Amino acid sequence: MIKLTVNGKKRLFKGAPFTRLIDALREDFALTGTKEGCGEGECGACTVLLDGEPVNSCLVPVCQADGRKVETVESLGVPEKLSKLQAGFLACGGAQCGICTPGMLMTAHAHLKSGGKADDASVRTALSGNLCRCTGYQDIVKSVIKAAKGGRK
Amino acid sequence: MRGDAKSMTVLSPRTAAEAVKTYAEVPSALPFAGGTDVMVGWNLGQMNGRAVLDLSRVAEWKKIRVVGDGIDLGSLVTHAQIQAHPVLRKRFPLLVAACATVGAAQIQNRGTIGGNIANASPAGDTFPALAVYEATVRAIGPNGRRGVPISEIFAGVKKTTLRPGELIEAVFLPFPDETPTRGIFRKVGTRAAQAISKTVFAGLVWNGKGGVLTGARLAFGSMAPTVRRLYAVEEYLRGRRLNEISISAAAELLPNDVSPIDDIRSTREYRLTVSRNILTAFLKGELK
Ligand SMILES: Cc1cc2nc3c(=O)[nH]c(=O)nc-3n(C[C@H](O)[C@H](O)[C@H](O)COP(=O)(O)OP(=O)(O)OC[C@H]3O[C@@H](n4cnc5c(N)ncnc54)[C@H](O)[C@@H]3O)c2cc1C
Ligand code: FES
Ligand code: FES
DSSP, X not given: OEEEEETTEEEEEOSOXXXXXXXXXXIISOOTTSOOSOSSSSSOTTEEEETTEEEEGGGOBGGGGTTXXXXXXXXXXXXXXXXXXXXXXXXXTOOSSOXXXXXXXXXXXXXXHTTOOOSHHHHHXXXXXXXXXXXXHHHHHHHHHHHHHHHHO | OOOOGGGOEEEOOOSHHHHHHHHHHOTTOEEESSXXXXXXXXXXXXXXXXXXXXXXXXXXXXXXXXXXXEEEEETTOBHHHHHHOHHHHHHOHHHHHHHTTSSOHHHHHHOBHHHHHHHTOTTOTTHHHHHHTTOEEEEEETTEEEEEEHHHHEEETTEEOOOTTOEEEEEEEEOOSSOXXXXXXXXXXXXXXXXXXXXXXXXXXXXXXXXXXXXXXXXXXXXXXSOEEOHHXXXXXXXXXXXXXXXXXXXXXXXXXXXXXXXXSOOHHHHHHHHHHHHHHHHHTOOO
């Protein structure tokens, strides 16, 4: 049996230990915010935080999350009360189809929370493992910078 | 077909001794560290029915230890951990630079140095740096531990000289006797992030009196089935002054030690030209 903390809640996982974390989250814990793009570690759509660090949940077997903390996009905000980062994406048009967005948000969230800089180059490096097929990176980077600046006022 | 989690058995040793013992009992088990290589194949259904030797609980292999004459990197140390370590940043900057180009943040947070080596991709980005720092890979197996020089760990594409039952426990980086005068790491891929190298270089030089080179260590990855030290170039440069003539003669010797191929990422000609340019620019002191 695998014990993990997901978005602050203790969870038990009773399925096969080699189940991918993304499948455990979506299918067993009904947290469908996390999306699957490539299933190969290339696109970052499935990014969640494992002990605070961004990882591709399509490449993590749930047994390696045993005893650890997982955060998904559901931990950020709710439609009635968006997080600063989510509000930034909304304000700057940082999302179109939205498939990449949960991963973008979680990666950017980890970057800012760990004290990462909010300048163009730093945000681009931080997000370089997150691909977007529609929005274009310009507006995504702008969204992150706006959210970070807003937060510092 | 997709990976079928129910078909997999996970073995979770907690210590080095337990890992070796479990591996001896189940020799068909697949060692598994950060999984960034293994999971890609697994997701495609290539490993169903296997036992997995999950090394991630072996806490002693997650440490970076500064010892008297060098640094001991546990095999489970991640690319992110390497970049964050102050002594590695100071003493082994080319390895730090290499780790910063492995995939992107998500891969660097999970991918390990031991997994990078054991995977033995011709394009493994840490290998040129490990080669010029003359790292030693420490293997542990049923017959105990042994050190394998980085120049002897790779047997070919995706093949190592690890013996049956052996695991990588650590990588030892000896402090150079003298601090190199200059060093550079360069990776050329299709794009800045998440790209497999077309060519990847690490170089160190030591200047002596009057501008004479007392030593050079140069290595390319992606230019042969395994990482290559440029022994012919190094030998030629030792004791010479760097100038237009010696640098172009050195660059002409490059094909002595590499044998690039045409593949989906690039051509032999492109790789040779770009590599020659990198080597030349490095020796001229033009690369920052
Ligand atoms: C999107 C993406 C981008 C990538 N980009 C790069 C890149 O730019 N440069 C690069 O070099 N690599 C890259 N990689 C490959 C990979 O991330 C690295 O090689 C990484 O260091 C592998 O480490 P791991 O711990 O994840 O290995 P794992 O997947 O856990 O294992 C890899 C192999 O090593 C074996 N193994 C693992 N640990 C040990 C051990 N201690 N003893 C013996 N055998 C062991 C496993 O059995 C397996 O065969 C990329 C991968 C992905 C998915
Ligand atoms: S779905 Fe995991 S990285 Fe693309
Ligand atoms: S919004 Fe569609 S992939 Fe980014």
